[in-house]
Amino acid sequence: MQEVRRVISAIVMNESSVLARVSGLFAGRGYNIESLTVAPIPNSDLSRITIVTKGNQRIIEQIIKQLNKLISTLKVIEHEEMVEKEMVLIKFPASEHLGDIQALCHTYNGGIVNAGENMIIAMAADESKRIEHFIEASQRYNPLEIVRGGIVAIER
Amino acid sequence: MKMSGAQMVCEALIAEGVTTVFGYPGGAIMNVYDAIYKQNGFEHILNRHEQAAVHAADGYARATGKVGVAMVTSGPGFTNAVTGLATAYMDSIPLVVISGQVPLSLIGTDGFQEVDAVGISRPCTKHNYLVDSIEDLPRILKEAFYIANSGRPGPVLVDIPKDITAEYGIFNYPSEVNIPTYRPSYKGNDRQIKKAVEAMLEAKKPLLYLGGGVVLGNASDLVREFTKLTQIPAVETLMARGVMGNENPLLLGMIGMHGNYSSNMAMSEADLIISLGARFDDRVTGKLSEFAKYAQIIHVDIDPANIGKLVDVDFPIVGDVSEVLHKMIPLLVGTVNPDRYQAWREILARYNELHPLSYNDSDEVIKPQWVIERIGKTLGENAIITSDVGQHQMWAAQFYPFDRPRQWINSGGLGTMGFGFPAALGAKRGIPEKTVINITGDGSILMNMQELVTAAEYKIPVINVILNNQFLGMVRQWQTFFYEKRYSETDLSFQPNFKALAEACGGIGYDVTTKKEFDDALKDAIKQDKVCFMNVAVNRFENVLPMVPAGGALYNMLLEHKDK
């Protein structure tokens, strides 16, 4: 069976052990996690866990069912039609390329978020593929540090 | 009403109708034990090991269908209980296990006897709780019982820090639970059920594949009604023995690695598999790509995650077996023609004549299979049979004439040696009017033999029949078949004196070397009504047959073993 990439959101009770339940499930059953983000859902006692995973159709189906089976899970959404974004922060040495970096960031829904005497910090938020392009393009300005966030997704 | 957390635990157990608790005290759970001392709503049985306490609660649950309850202290008390939790989890047994924990203020400090109980038990419980406030305690206890015994049942752990059992709070035991994130489905989709019935009407070689879910769902009567109506033949998994009843002409036998020939052939040749509460375990299916490869599959299971996990299913039905059968049977009345499957039944009957389940009896040495048949003839449906893990377990499953569900109690999923004796104690406490026999091996029995003391103290007359082959027999069998007889660490010919061991702990011991001695010992053991070890010397090199070698196709059974 062919491997596919899937973004899955689990809406879970916002309680202390819930992340361990989810990550433990993936580790214990040998499912793959490419990225995982958690944040509380405003005005509720729920959290949203967004997971990017890979596997064949049977595995993906099992992941969804096993997530649903957790007592703390309200529902699981497998995204078909969705907007998916990832964020990255990059630290550059201060240089004469500030304008170029700024322009690059704009192309990827970002900008300069902080500037100091010796460094500047740039941010971009975009689809994962494009974030990779952004990181690639930033190489020519000698980045000092790159911090990628996980993926968040919302249904259209 | 205001009371301590410890009292709340007792009150909740009483409110849940619990009459027996199995457990073992220690520092972190002492407040609860103090409250137990002061109450008289339930009895507490002091097993001599926490693992045995959980297995006893498990045996109680399997025999009665009620939730089993065990109680342990923190740290080593809890870790000793883990095998019990995992055993119950694999076989979907409803348990509530209550463990003490160090006080909240000490959690995370590597305090004395602190261990992360919810962390360790997460993958082997249906759900677990660390109680962090007295206000939550009544609700959590209520939820624990509800979760354990609803949907696909399973063990639930409630870990309670010591300061919470000491604290006072208002006890308002909820009459209902409201867990918005937990809504098991019981009903089964009507359209799928209708389509599945149509497939049955069109099939020529349908086969009922019965799993432990039929026992857990108390659906045995309905299954029998279904087969009577349709005359569709059935196979049982290790966990479903007793569902059809031994005398039922439509029962082919057990399926799987040590299933009988006609059952495994039926699975391999059927054109429609009706799976009820079974989960396509590897010990049942053998090589998956060859499993039931001519069949469409109807899969009825209360756990959606079981459906499509291992095999592709044509008619998935998420629901309780009883509820689904309640809907299926009326659709079959008047439409199903049992004659349609006549030719199929004849083929299977011929398979059974060709290779019936059998063994070569002997007059020189006791054959283990003979012992089981003998117990079956003597006690039949008046006994509950528990078992440990190994050859003796398979022979018991093959040769005992099980007549009803919950008569056969064994650790199928985890295969836990040491399960049988404590489980027998629990079963006997739950169903005192039945004779309870643990069929065990000389390896397994030692893994919880301290329970002799528990059984003697509480006068729980369990008969342990030790099929003594002086080997870790099942492992020895694999070494004979697949490791060129290199008997690495399986020879148990250095033996304890089993008879003396039983006597030393306040029980009775029997040494049996002939059939006559066995008959006498069994008769005496039933009469004495006391815990006993019956040490039966059996043929050392007997093998469990048929056997599907691990990973092989179900239809490729070893039917006999020729010694080269």
Ligand SMILES: Cc1ncc(C[n+]2csc(CCOP(=O)(O)OP(=O)(O)O)c2C)c(N)n1
């Ligand atoms: C706790 C545990 N340890 C190890 C095993 C592996 N194992 C499976 S069967 C078996 C041999 C059991 O020997 P015995 O109880 O004497 O039964 P027999 O097979 O001889 O009937 C062993 C070691 C197990 N199932 N459980």
